[in-house]
Amino acid sequence: KAGVTQTPRYLIKTRGQQVTLSCSPISGHRSVSWYQQTPGQGLQFLFEYFSETQRNKGNFPGRFSGRQFSNSRSEMNVSTLELGDSALYLCASRTNTGELFFGEGSRLTVL
């Protein structure tokens, strides 16, 4: 089975721009979660989607949003980028028994 695929792997944006990141889960997995990893804050939960519905949301401002499509692929969007949004964004798909399998991440740099 192919693993979790995240695109793009690296991107550079400037303050005020917006960005969309994509995640394709492992085939058959219907739950997709997003996490932000920064040196200062560590790993923080952004949101989880299951069957196209947001099931859980972390403590992030409304500039962070996401969605899931009928094929379970998910996208997350960050609008009006700030320097502090520079991070590794990790996507994970979840099995029915609770294990999360992570993608390689999308590294966002905001200049």
Add this chain to the structure above:
Amino acid sequence: AQTVTQSQPEMSVQEAETVTLSCTYDTSENNYYLFWYKQPPSRQMILVIRQEAYKQQNATENRFSVNFQKAAKSFSLKISDSQLGDTAMYFCAPAPSGSRLTFGEGTQLTVNP
């Protein structure tokens, strides 16, 4: 809200030796999962081992095993016969009902030849 404490920011071990990484957590949930993930320099998070809180038996996965003390909310990871490829950042993460994970700050483990 859950909190996770990994009190050892860095640890080192000689190849072939055994090392134990500690983790304590706080949760109001009764049913939850606990995970250890490793993140090598490639930055990809890799599942090491999983434990269901309702199970008294400690999980084992080849060279990796846990010591789960539910009453004490402690979940330590033991790595036996350490290998150079075990060098990574290790994260402890409880998850209520297997949903959102709360990660600790991590322990950087270095295995020395």
